[in-house]
Amino acid sequence: MVDAIRPCLDGGRTAIKRVIGDRVRVEVDLLVDGHDRLAGCLRYRQASAVEWSETPLLWAAQLPPTPQLEARGDRDFWYADFLVDALGIWEYGVCGWVDVWQTWAWGLARKLADGQDVGLELRTGAELAAAAAARAVGSEAAALRRLAEALRDPGARAAGQKLALAPETEALMRAYPDRSAETASSLILRAIVEPVRARFSSWYEMFPRSSADGESGDDPSDRPRHATLREAESRLGYIAELGFDVVYLPPIHPIGRTFRKGPDNSPTASPGDPGSPWAIGGGEGGHKAVHPELGTLEDFRHFLATARAAGLEVALDVALQAAPDHPYVKEHPEWFVHRADGSIQYAENPPKKYQDIYPFDFGGPAWESLWEELRSIFRFWIGQGVTIFRVDNPHTKPLPFWRWCLESLKAEHPEAIFLAEAFTRPKLMQALAKAGFSQSYTYFTWRTTKWELTTYLRSIVDSDLKEYFRPNFWPNTPDILPEQLQVGTRATFIARAVLAATLSPSWGVYGPAFELQEKTARPGSEEYAHNEKYELRRWNTARPDSLAPVLRRLNEIRRDNPALQTLTGTVFHETDNPALICFSRVEDNNELLVVVNLDPHNRHSGWITLDLPALHLAAQASFQVHDLLADVRYLWSGGRAFVALDPAIMPAHVFRVRRYLRTEHAFEYYL
């Protein structure tokens, strides 16, 4: 019986997620009554393929014991890996069968050792060998026929027995198993394979309109000019230099004028106010147009090409809603909800009214044409060369829409990546990931204590979430200037960046507000004062106190260390000081250990109890920890380590663990 094939989400109804180049580890339980020996294979294919590829399953009970296996308390499972070397949907399943030859050979060996007569057994073995010969071809068929003859020959008992139990016979028989009674797993499971950036990415959000020259930012009365996309290109070098690989732009479409919001979200705008980019649509066009003040579609394509030349992908914001001036409103009133008096229903979260925004009626009578049109927005921008989308508030649109939209888009464009901007009930965020979103914003923004961070990470890493929910950690966004940044110090910004960049394979900042440590909020809120959503800003990124060097170093460390590019292998290590959090990330032979002082005001020291096996270290090992932030090395040994972190200097260590190497030269001792 083939049972409990895994990873398996929702009984097989939800696909797991992987990125190209991953090896997918599949585990399964093979069961049979009695003492029969088993064998099996993993089957896998691209969903579009007809033929299955097969690779043999191995039995974990035959592996050398490891601390990981011991901790599981279960070694009675089978496993194999397959490489996903193409984008799109893959399928996997498992077959198992009784290995009749192994069962027979095991019994034969025991009976021989006991001195029993095995005449009858050899006759049975000859039949098995002859049957295998009939399945084999060429020289191997001939070898199997010779085996059958040797076992049949009563005059050459000893030779026959020896040949039957020889390792080469075992290999030969294993190559031609009798699979006539094999059992296949009833489930065919699916893996959706996406580009590496779906898992490992570093985002920088910027408002291109705030990129005009003369960015002194010192005189607030000197009102900034609206920049074009061409002018914004000047920022790309800076962003690439900081090591980011995705530059994310708020919506670039024409902005509505009716009910346009003024500075700091005030209900009325003055003539010069640029409006919120999320109030999409005006006389100049809707979701498929470029705001004239930013430039033309050609300018956008130029921006895209310049970014790509600098190693940056451009992520576009897709907000599926319309300003009252959006062409859709006149052309397709049937796509909106109408109130009892016939007027179009604006967005609201009672008692709040958002009269500058009309939501679509996803379940209305014209839902089919609406859905088609909305999908065509993504198609349009993919046609312009965009591959990454940040989707605004997907949780206020129906899940069936997303399943349909994302599934069909990914079928045409498996290279496309979708980030869900959903800050809502955790289960709805998870449902969006299952519906096809590649990444998701998370509650990291508000998780600040050791307990909160540990619990939150574990809820992903130690559960099924790790198979489909890919976090993207943001210390800030234009919508959120969290409390800890408002009241924090420079060390708070650094600590939050280190945590985001090392706890999650994907992270992002809203800049330059982040690296310039902007921390003034509208009183009593978590919103930036003078929020760029409603007004133009100037930023002096050359300021000497900018955190740009720290961000650059963090992104460099992330690129150099595979352990930071995946969530698997995350372990928290005990510290005796609640202000110190310590965790490690491990991938293959790359072991990173991070220690952060969560108190931005005081120096803290303490002892860490290291989980040495998790770091691939022996119990009494001596080893080096190399702080990649400060480029300082320490010698540690055993499971207890002392650390001290002064936030006035640097609130974090990002250690690479370097193990002893036996060479002749002392300076080569460490990797």
Place this chain on the structure above:
Amino acid sequence: MVDAIRPCLDGGRTAIKRVIGDRVRVEVDLLVDGHDRLAGCLRYRQASAVEWSETPLLWAAQLPPTPQLEARGDRDFWYADFLVDALGIWEYGVCGWVDVWQTWAWGLARKLADGQDVGLELRTGAELAAAAAARAVGSEAAALRRLAEALRDPGARAAGQKLALAPETEALMRAYPDRSAETASSLILRAIVEPVRARFSSWYEMFPRSSADGESGDDPSDRPRHATLREAESRLGYIAELGFDVVYLPPIHPIGRTFRKGPDNSPTASPGDPGSPWAIGGGEGGHKAVHPELGTLEDFRHFLATARAAGLEVALDVALQAAPDHPYVKEHPEWFVHRADGSIQYAENPPKKYQDIYPFDFGGPAWESLWEELRSIFRFWIGQGVTIFRVDNPHTKPLPFWRWCLESLKAEHPEAIFLAEAFTRPKLMQALAKAGFSQSYTYFTWRTTKWELTTYLRSIVDSDLKEYFRPNFWPNTPDILPEQLQVGTRATFIARAVLAATLSPSWGVYGPAFELQEKTARPGSEEYAHNEKYELRRWNTARPDSLAPVLRRLNEIRRDNPALQTLTGTVFHETDNPALICFSRVEDNNELLVVVNLDPHNRHSGWITLDLPALHLAAQASFQVHDLLADVRYLWSGGRAFVALDPAIMPAHVFRVRRYLRTEHAFEYYL
């Protein structure tokens, strides 16, 4: 969206198990985009029924917070219970829908509080009320029509608003929801409902043939006589008096003579040796016959009736194998495996040979008639009045056979209970439970340390196993005299009985060997010396050192305390002494706390750190613990308690927690 309905095993392919009278708690996630209010119902029915019953789902987020909910870290789920008041298969599923009226009323209330004009909202509400009226009947329809009119009347705004938000309106609208766009769970899940004894049972295994009169047992040369079933009836009063409710008999069929085993499993038997009851079949008949030395079929029915009159069910052993003399061997050679020389294959576990036993060929050419015949054995004995079967070595027969056999038997006889005697790989034991066995023997027999017992219990209670795997804990069996009993003291036997009887709702002993503390093994083995499997024994159950009083008290405590009748609510409490294990079991308002000294030689004392919420106790509570074994009471308070246990007196406490009750009389202070 209706997601993650649970309990759900193997994506819905495996039924959960319950017993009659249980309330089945079903949980589910209901999800919708945006801020809409949700409602839903649990649907359930007997599988044979056409109509679903429905009961409303409640939202856990609206429950008062409890330590249990806090520990889950998730209150965003819906739940409801249904009562299973009939045996057999039940089905359950879930429906969810947007509660349009609640969503509307919530928005209305907020807008009114904000002083907004709600003229349009009231018109919408009138439409909703009118639609509900069309779904309603009688006076409620009239009330809903009045509501619609009130909301439509611009002259009676205030009255309309008040009526709209009145609690009775909410209840009325909730009774007639618009379910036209409801979503049902795609899965229909199944629960198999069995008699209470499937979960809660106390077994006593005895060899009826060892029940002959004159049971002095003092003179071994005085060879015992083979007793009949009629004589064995004399034992039933004793067993019932000990509080057991299942008396389990080894096979009662004719025993083979060819290759019959002698005393202590010697390969040859003397003429007077009775043979192993598991070598089934001889000239006198096979699996449907009674061994003539035990009596007739009528005697067996008489035994059954006498047992039932004493409150005992009889469990019959079914071992699907044949002695060489079994009638099947001559009549149906096609049901056996034939070796290369045409002889029938005996059982073997190389190099061991069991020439007294022929296994059946479950996958052979005549498998269909074989399976039918084997199932007919169960049917035959059910026809005689048997409802409980202990199945010998089910793991050496194919899982598909058991699925087919047990499913069809349970369809005809949902009252039947099947105990799997499978000591094999845990996953195969679990697969047998999924295939339909009601209970299973376990590794308890060899789990002796605090860590082993804790880990083993947790592996059931904290996993899906609790939904389908029902343990039956045996300190000994005729096959197993475990090492700890061989080298133990009287306290070992008591401690093992307490652990088995309080850790598992089902337990059993092989007696009188257990209560008489028989501990002599064949050297170097875990087999009893002079094993009753191969020879007749005499037992003096009147011996003054018998543990009968302890077993009687344990079974009495089990009957009096619902907490010991189910596995849910098992919690382990920390002790600072490794020799002391402490756990609690809780059901409704019944809280039991067990402490056992695992060292049979030394007095041990130590501090317990109590999980007070698990015992339904407040942080600084004072309470009484009443040792039900010794009938001694102690006053405890707070989360730390001191215990001392001397194995020479009694190695265990079985405490009932008795909470303070405010009454006027001091002697009524405790329950």
